[in-house]
Amino acid sequence: MTYRANGVLFDNLFEAGTSGTINYSETGTNFSNIYRGLEKDQRIPDIGYRNNGTDLARLLKGNISQYANTLELTTSRTTAWNGGIFYDVDVSFPSTTAINNFFIFGGRIIMSASRTGGSSTAKNAEWTSLLNDAGNIELARSATYKNTETQVSGIGYLDLTGSYQLLYTETGSSPYTTALYRIYAYMLTTTTVRIRVRFDDGASGVIDENIDGTITSFINERRHPTQTAPSYSRVGGL
Numbered sequence: 001m002t003y004r005a006n007g008v009l010f011d012n013l014f015e016a017g018t019s020g021t022i023n024y025s026e027t028g029t030n031f032s033n034i035y036r037g038l039e040k041d042q043r044i045p046d047i048g049y050r051n052n053g054t055d056l057a058r059l060l061k062g063n064i065s066q067y068a069n070t071l072e073l074t075t076s077r078t079t080a081w082n083g084g085i086f087y088d089v090d091v092s093f094p095s096t097t098a099i100n101n102f103f104i105f106g107g108r109i110i111m112s113a114s115r116t117g118g119s120s121t122a123k124n125a126e127w128t129s130l131l132n133d134a135g136n137i138e139l140a141r142s143a144t145y146k147n148t149e150t151q152v153s154g155i156g157y158l159d160l161t162g163s164y165q166l167l168y169t170e171t172g173s174s175p176y177t178t179a180l181y182r183i184y185a186y187m188l189t190t191t192t193v194r195i196r197v198r199f200d201d202g203a204s205g206v207i208d209e210n211i212d213g214t215i216t217s218f219i220n221e222r223r224h225p226t227q228t229a230p231s232y233s234r235v236g237g238l
Helices: 031-036 056-060 096-104 122-134
Strands: 068-077 083-092 108-116 137-139 144-146 150-153 165-171 179-189 192-201 214-223 231-235
Touching (some): 068 083, 068 231, 083 214, 108 122, 108 192, 122 165, 122 179, 137 165, 144 165, 192 214
Antiparallel strands (some): 068 214, 083 192, 083 231, 108 137, 108 214, 137 144, 144 150, 165 179, 179 192
16 A cells, blocks of 8 residues: 655554654644654544644544455345344454454454345345444444444443443334334453344334245454454344
């Protein structure tokens, strides 16, 4: 990756660990000294560190393309359903150092889902739209994000406890406001995060049609290439 500005190769100048005596200033601000003092996770792109409106992490350390974004697990259901369905996924690391560094270096666990095929009903159409609108929900170190940049929860890996916490809810539009897509997480052990993905279809004042076709849930991983990949195991099924 190469990032230049006004002929300056930022990759070499601001690489983590570079001496603060290599000065680059703008309007009196010594960027190299500021950047050297950042936490490791703040040296990773899209984990922001701002000075006078400038996101130094994004500007000085490259871009998101340095990460591997990999589909790790796909779970599908083709049987018609009503009421509620869910499944769990355990994301396991070999050590506490590995799990901490995965998130410190900008790693994320990414959840998404879709509904396709089936009958041409209003409820099926609503679930298709609901899951499309939810997009990618991404558990990061200190927060949960939607589609990379929009923070949807202040709960991140560091905030997880021994009980489920709600990371995200997508709610259906009227008259299907009891249709809920929800994602939870908790620390199963000191090295394993358990994710729960729920699809709940209540009925209030509408024809309570079954949802059919294929509903599919995806677990992706965004990982810095220097870090250890976790293992992913499904607990139960949709």
